[in-house]
Amino acid sequence: MPRLREIPRAEVTDEKILFFYDRLFGADRDPAVDHGTVHGTPGDWWTVFAQSPEVFGHAVRGFALYRNAELDPLLRELGQARAGYARGSQFVFSQHCKQMRSLGMAEPKIAALPHWQVSDEFSALERAVLAYTDGLVYDGGRVADEVFAVLQAHLPDRQIMELTYITCMYDMHATICRALRLEFDDRPEPVVEVRDPDGAEVADLSADLAGQ
Numbered sequence: 593m594p595r596l597r598e599i600p601r602a603e604v605t606d607e608k609i610l611f612f613y614d615r616l617f618g619a620d621r622d623p624a625v626d627h628g629t630v631h632g633t634p635g636d637w638w639t640v641f642a643q644s645p646e647v648f649g650h651a652v653r654g655f656a657l658y659r660n661a662e663l664d665p666l667l668r669e670l671g672q673a674r675a676g677y678a679r680g681s682q683f684v685f686s687q688h689c690k691q692m693r694s695l696g697m698a699e700p701k702i703a704a705l706p707h708w709q710v711s712d713e714f715s716a717l718e719r720a721v722l723a724y725t726d727g728l729v730y731d732g733g734r735v736a737d738e739v740f741a742v743l744q745a746h747l748p749d750r751q752i753m754e755l756t757y758i759t760c761m762y763d764m765h766a767t768i769c770r771a772l773r774l775e776f777d778d779r780p781e782p783v784v785e786v787r788d789p790d791g792a793e794v795a796d797l798s799a800d801l802a803g804q
Contacts, residue, residue, distance in 0.1 A: 595772050598624035598639035606645040608652065612638055621680040633687070637774045649789075654761050663754040666695055670705075671725045673761040677706055681766030683775035688751060688762075717746040721755065728756070729763050 601622040602611055616630055616638060617623040630633040641648045661668070669692045676684025689702050704711035708722045720742035727735035743752050769777040788794065 593778060594636045594640050594774055596640045596643055598636055599642035600624040600639075601689055605641060606642075606648070608649055609638075609645060610644045610741070621683050631687075631690075632682075634778075636774055636778075637683075637769065639774060640774055651765075657754075657758065661751075661754045661758070663751040664757075666692065666697055667718070667721050667755065668758055669695060669697075670721050671755055672762040673702075673705055673723050674708070674725040675722045675729050675762045677765035678726060679763055681769050681777055682779070683777045684762055684766040686776055698727065716742060720746070724755070725759050768784045 599609075601610075601613055603622065604613065613623055615797060617626070617628070617635060618630075623629075623635050624639045627634045627636065629638075641651060658665070658668070669688050673685055673688035676682075676686075676688060689705070692702055693699075698713075701713040704713040705722075708714055708719065714722065720739055723739045724735055724743060727733065729740065743755075747755070769775060773779070
């Protein structure tokens with residue numbers, strides 16, 4: 593379950609939050625209790641973000657950026673999905689794989705996203721978008737001039753700005769989902785110590801490996 597309390601419908605006074613509760617869950621449901629959006633997700637992103645109407649409003653205004661953006665939606669989604677994968681967010685990665693599919697991206701290309709570096713599925717521009725995304729997410733914005741040159745050879749500055757902003761926005765959403773264990777990122781920490789079996793003698797591992 594999420595690390596923050598979900599806000600039930602009865603406590604919501606903000607009209608924008610109520611609009612999305614109605615649109616995504618149905619007007620007759622309390623999404624903090626009766627989980628499940630029309631898109632097949634648990635929906636606790638919405639009910640947890642409702643903790644702060646200001647944060648909620650800021651987040652959904654970011655989504656509205658799509659309406660007037662000039663960037664090809666498939667390139668946008670390619671960056672968003674890869675950002676989710678690189679940040680380790682199963683939710684962001686899954687949602688934007690679905691969106692790429694709805695926009696007509698071929699299945700082999702979607703399947704190749706985790707290993708794009710050794711795949712022949714992508715065009716030169718798509719490879720540059722993916723390399724740029726990895727530079728934004730993995731390397732904190734450290735991007736080689738050669739990668740950026742390919743973007744500039746194919747896209748006007750406005751579209752590169754849109755790609756940069758939207759990709760970084762989804763890096764943020766992926767990070768938040770993991771930190772608060774929202775949606776498909778409600779998973780236990782996978783890296784935990786595997787303890788010695790009961791009754792096993794505690795030994796000096798480094799000495800044994802060094803042959804001492």
